[in-house]
Amino acid sequence: MSLDNDVIEKKVYETYAQIATESIMIRNVKEAANILEKNYKLIVNENIIRLVYASFLNGRPVLFEGPPGTGKTEIGEALLELWSGKKGFLLPCSENYDEYKVIGDFHPLMAMKIGFTEESFVPRVLLAAMILDVGVLVDEIRRSSDEFQNLLLDIIDKRRIVVPELKRVFKSKGSGFQVILTSNPEDVAQNELSDAFLRRVIRIKFDYPDMETEKKIIRIRSFDRPSISEELINLILKTINKLRKSDILHKPGTDESVSWVKLAQSIAKLENEDVVKVRHVKEAATSLLSKRQEDEELIASVISDVFSEY
Amino acid sequence: MMSFQNIDLEIAEKYVPIIVNNLRNKGVKVGVRESILVLKIFESYLLLDNKKSISSDQFEKILISVIAKNDYEEEIIKKALQELFFGKEDYSNEIYLASERFKNKLIDKNKLSGQQLGDFYKLMAIGGLVKRGKYYRTIDKEKLDQIINNISLDQKTLFKEKLNSILKKLSPEEYIKLLNSDLFYDNLNSLNLDKLIKIAEFLSKKHYNKPLNKVKEIIKEKISNNNLKGENEKLWKTLSSIGILDKDLQKALVIREPSLSKKSKLDISEFNNLNDNDFYNEKQRILLNYAKLSDNENLLNDFLNKIELKNLWLLNKSPIGGEKGKLINAAIYSSKALKEAIEYAESGYEGRKDMSNYYLQKSNELLQELDNKVSIGKINKIETKFFNNNVLKILESLEKGEIQGIKDIDLAIYVDLLRSIYHRSDDIKRRKIIISANKFLTHLIYMNGFKPIPIKKKYSVRPGRLMVKESVINIIRNKEDFLVYKRNVRTKQIGLALDISSSMYKYSSWALSVASIFIHNISRLVLFSTKAISYDKIRKNDVIKILLTVDFNGYTDITRALEQFNDKKFNKIVIITDLKQTVRNEDPSIKANELVRKGIKLLFLVPSDVDKELINKIRNNGGCVKLVNNPEQLAKELIKLLR
Numbered sequence: 001m002s003l004d005n006d007v008i009e010k011k012v013y014e015t016y017a018q019i020a021t022e023s024i025m026i027r028n029v030k031e032a033a034n035i036l037e038k039n040y041k042l043i044v045n046e047n048i049i050r051l052v053y054a055s056f057l058n059g060r061p062v063l064f065e066g067p068p069g070t071g072k073t074e075i076g077e078a079l080l081e082l083w084s085g086k087k088g089f090l091l092p093c094s095e096n097y098d099e100y101k102v103i104g105d106f107h108p109l110m111a112m113k114i115g116f117t118e119e120s121f122v123p124r125v126l127l128a129a130m131i132l133d134v135g136v137l138v139d140e141i142r143r144s145s146d147e148f149q150n151l152l153l154d155i156i157d158k159r160r161i162v163v164p165e166l167k168r169v170f171k172s173k174g175s176g177f178q179v180i181l182t183s184n185p186e187d188v189a190q191n192e193l194s195d196a197f198l199r200r201v202i203r204i205k206f207d208y209p210d211m212e213t214e215k216k217i218i219r220i221r222s223f224d225r226p227s228i229s230e231e232l233i234n235l236i237l238k239t240i241n242k243l244r245k246s247d248i249l250h251k252p253g254t255d256e257s258v259s260w261v262k263l264a265q266s267i268a269k270l271e272n273e274d275v276v277k278v279r280h281v282k283e284a285a286t287s288l289l290s291k292r293q294e295d296e297e298l299i300a301s302v303i304s305d306v307f308s309e310y
Numbered sequence: 311m312m313s314f315q316n317i318d319l320e321i322a323e324k325y326v327p328i329i330v331n332n333l334r335n336k337g338v339k340v341g342v343r344e345s346i347l348v349l350k351i352f353e354s355y356l357l358l359d360n361k362k363s364i365s366s367d368q369f370e371k372i373l374i375s376v377i378a379k380n381d382y383e384e385e386i387i388k389k390a391l392q393e394l395f396f397g398k399e400d401y402s403n404e405i406y407l408a409s410e411r412f413k414n415k416l417i418d419k420n421k422l423s424g425q426q427l428g429d430f431y432k433l434m435a436i437g438g439l440v441k442r443g444k445y446y447r448t449i450d451k452e453k454l455d456q457i458i459n460n461i462s463l464d465q466k467t468l469f470k471e472k473l474n475s476i477l478k479k480l481s482p483e484e485y486i487k488l489l490n491s492d493l494f495y496d497n498l499n500s501l502n503l504d505k506l507i508k509i510a511e512f513l514s515k516k517h518y519n520k521p522l523n524k525v526k527e528i529i530k531e532k533i534s535n536n537n538l539k540g541e542n543e544k545l546w547k548t549l550s551s552i553g554i555l556d557k558d559l560q561k562a563l564v565i566r567e568p569s570l571s572k573k574s575k576l577d578i579s580e581f582n583n584l585n586d587n588d589f590y591n592e593k594q595r596i597l598l599n600y601a602k603l604s605d606n607e608n609l610l611n612d613f614l615n616k617i618e619l620k621n622l623w624l625l626n627k628s629p630i631g632g633e634k635g636k637l638i639n640a641a642i643y644s645s646k647a648l649k650e651a652i653e654y655a656e657s658g659y660e661g662r663k664d665m666s667n668y669y670l671q672k673s674n675e676l677l678q679e680l681d682n683k684v685s686i687g688k689i690n691k692i693e694t695k696f697f698n699n700n701v702l703k704i705l706e707s708l709e710k711g712e713i714q715g716i717k718d719i720d721l722a723i724y725v726d727l728l729r730s731i732y733h734r735s736d737d738i739k740r741r742k743i744i745i746s747a748n749k750f751l752t753h754l755i756y757m758n759g760f761k762p763i764p765i766k767k768k769y770s771v772r773p774g775r776l777m778v779k780e781s782v783i784n785i786i787r788n789k790e791d792f793l794v795y796k797r798n799v800r801t802k803q804i805g806l807a808l809d810i811s812s813s814m815y816k817y818s819s820w821a822l823s824v825a826s827i828f829i830h831n832i833s834r835l836v837l838f839s840t841k842a843i844s845y846d847k848i849r850k851n852d853v854i855k856i857l858l859t860v861d862f863n864g865y866t867d868i869t870r871a872l873e874q875f876n877d878k879k880f881n882k883i884v885i886i887t888d889l890k891q892t893v894r895n896e897d898p899s900i901k902a903n904e905l906v907r908k909g910i911k912l913l914f915l916v917p918s919d920v921d922k923e924l925i926n927k928i929r930n931n932g933g934c935v936k937l938v939n940n941p942e943q944l945a946k947e948l949i950k951l952l953r
Contacts, residue, residue: 029358047368050355053354054351054355054358055351055354057357057358058347058351058354185380198380199339199341199343202351202375203379
């Protein structure tokens with residue numbers, strides 16, 4: 001069936017192709033690591049890229065597991081884009097997702113007028129991704145229901161979507177349609193993933209990066225001006241690492257350390273300073289780090305502890 | 311990390327099945343799908359990097375990513391890999407040490423014993439010995455070194471197999487010589503029952519208790535796994551003649567051959583706690599046999615006194631006739647009705663409900679024909695009728711999805727029912743269930759005198775509500791000159807730790823019902839398995855909700871659970887557990903001792919079949935351990951325990 005006379009494909013191309021913009025396709029691990037650092041400002045271990053690509057070669061979904069703020073979502077999106085050469089789709093999960101919300105449903109008025117036909121069908125993200133041959137990042141899979149997880153597994157396993165109302169089966173055309181799932185096992189308010197689900201995915205664990213890597217990440221992600229000294233970055237990382245080991249509820253991720261530096265830089269810029277000083281860092285700290293009232297005291301004590309000499 | 315530098319496809323193809331098998335033995339669920347996927351991903355790695363092999367770290371990462379479903383399995387995989395690849399070095403070390411012992415010596419095998427003899431057999435297995443007349447000596451040093459340095463993975467297994475086959479052939483007398491070497495315990499499993507019995511005989515004569523217990527354990531295992539028919543009686547005779555036929559062995563033998571129950575003189579109550587699912591056939595046969603043995607009325611009376619009513623469903627029909635036989639049959643039908651009702655609660659399968667109703671009808675029909683006075687053992691007409699009423703109520707509540715009005719059934723069964731109804735209900739119904747559970751438990755605890763109890767007090771003190779009836783009796787009949795007031799005795803708030811590891815699964819309804827007795831007094835609830843989750847300042851309804859929804863899995867880490875009470879906010883802590891610590895952490899008794907020294911009272915509530923050694927260990931360290939048969943009995947004693 002060519003594009004001209006397939007209504008659904010036409011609809012997909014009209015709407016979703018705007019999001020799935022073309023970029024370069026890179027399937028070499030070393031090159032991908034370089035591009036991720038240069039273009040996406042992401043520092044990703046080659047081992048992770050290799051494992052993700054190897055799973056994609058076998059058509060397996062990958063599950064990124066780790067604490068918040070370790071770059072799971074961003075890295076996932078970037079890898080999907082590099083793999084398929086097109087920007088992937090993001091599917092943030094919620095409890096009430098079902099096939100109508102991710103595959104497609106029928107426009108109620110049109111369906112009443114002309115019945116359940118291809119004209120009244122509105123394709124959604126998952127079907128669009130399969131037709132356009134791009135990747136999908138399913139964010140926070142633990143928030144979804146068991147039924148949705150099973151639906152997803154079936155689609156990924158067989159690489160096809162059945163729409164019984166239309167009596168049609170959509171099959172994936174290339175290897176671009178891949179799925180990365182993210183989840184944070186430490187989050188209490190979420191569902192557990194079943195063993196059956198975990199057995200079908202390739203599980204990759206994310207953790208906070210070591211000091212040197214995190215420093216590198218801060219360097220490439222923060223502004224060039226006003227400049228910040230190595231010593232201050234060390235202090236920031238020391239505080240962050242202390243907090244990660246403490247009992248606070250919301251532990252700071254790499255995300256937070258970068259935002260901290262950026263916020264300090266912005267404050268310095270507003271004061272027309274050329275170099276970030278300790279007071280800028282301190283000023284940025286409390287408002288950025290404490291997300292819950294219970295944690296405030298502990299965070300304040302850690303900060304005053306680390307910055308005691310300044 | 312592993313000792314292999316690089317792993318190519320050939321090695322991977324060879325070892326993935328071995329590793330997968332190893333993991334399966336350790337309890338990790340790995341399917342064929344995963345092992346194929348590991349190899350596929352392996353190939354993709356080679357393709358992506360255009361190489362012929364990958365590093366061992368990468369190999370480990372692939373295995374973990376594909377197979378591990380959580381952090382514990384990750385650890386198990388890491389350990390299995392280390393064993394597999396590191397084990398090689400350990401083994402060559404072992405052999406090296408053995409060869410050093412015998413270097414340049416003429417060896418007289420008959421004079422060796424213990425570790426020396428063990429080393430001798432190890433060298434023999436790798437072909438490191440030659441026979442010179444009566445004596446042995448090690449082979450050429452260079453050759454021996456070469457063998458030791460080149461022990462590879464498969465050779466290691468091969469050598470171990472060879473060693474095993476050598477040891478298997480030894481006579482019991484020769485094997486006993488190995489007593490103080492590592493080989494003695496390692497290879498006991500491969501010996502046959504006859505040899506084991508002979509070894510046990512020897513050990514029991516010499517009073518070597520530690521190895522004897524180990525041998526007994528293996529004999530017990532062999533007896534329960536083995537399907538030799540007709541040999542049980544012979545075995546019974548041999549074991550009892552050498553004096554090692556203790557209660558456990560007897561039990562194992564009776565489970566295999568119920569007809570031995572006559573010889574054993576074991577009480578039927580020993581078998582009340584056998585798990586229904588695992589020992590369905592065995593339990594039925596044992597009960598039938600006991601029932602058969604109780605051929606006169608006195609014995610039958612005794613039998614029916616000892617067996618729990620809920621276990622009666624295992625019998626098919628009464629062994630005696632007449633009025634009493636009819637009564638027994640009615641009770642059997644009632645028990646079957648309850649069993650079906652519970653099955654219905656668990657499975658939601660309508661057929662079970664119909665069966666339960668059918669049995670109830672049968673039981674009631676039989677009861678109608680009987681006189682009120684007929685009774686045998688614990689069974690009588692009125693109680694059986696009452697029992698039937700309760701089953702009917704259970705069925706009704708299951709249909710409506712809310713439990714109300716069932717008050718005289720076992721607490722454990724009640725908790726089980728609540729859990730399954732809760733599981734199948736929507737949110738509104740769940741709220742109702744929590745409220746009705748709360749009511750029921752409060753009633754139970756009140757009835758057993760746990761919460762408010764009346765205490766006699768003199769007139770001048772007015773601590774609570776006046777109790778008119780008691781006061782009148784007191785003044786007129788007892789001729790005392792004071793009024794009686796009711797006073798609420800409050801017990802203090804406690805911390806409760808509940809073991810939710812997989813080993814507790816078989817005690818789950820026991821544990822939950824025991825925990826539910828404390829609902830009024832819990833202000834910190836700690837659920838522990840491999841991890842420990844602590845709920846602080848928790849309310850009654852939340853406790854009930856947790857008890858209704860908690861799942862049993864993971865390893866047991868009692869020490870970690872005790873650590874949750876380090877802050878000394880509670881001076882009484884109740885721990886519900888089977889005491890079997892299955893993770894490598896500090897010994898729980900040490901931690902318990904630490905807490906006791908801080909002035910905290912520890913009360914361990916354990917099921918009645920827990921290992922005595924573990925209990926003594928805790929008791930010696932200052933913790934109080936109480937064996938709890940049923941929660942109702944506990945409720946009665948609770949006030950003493952908590953004051």
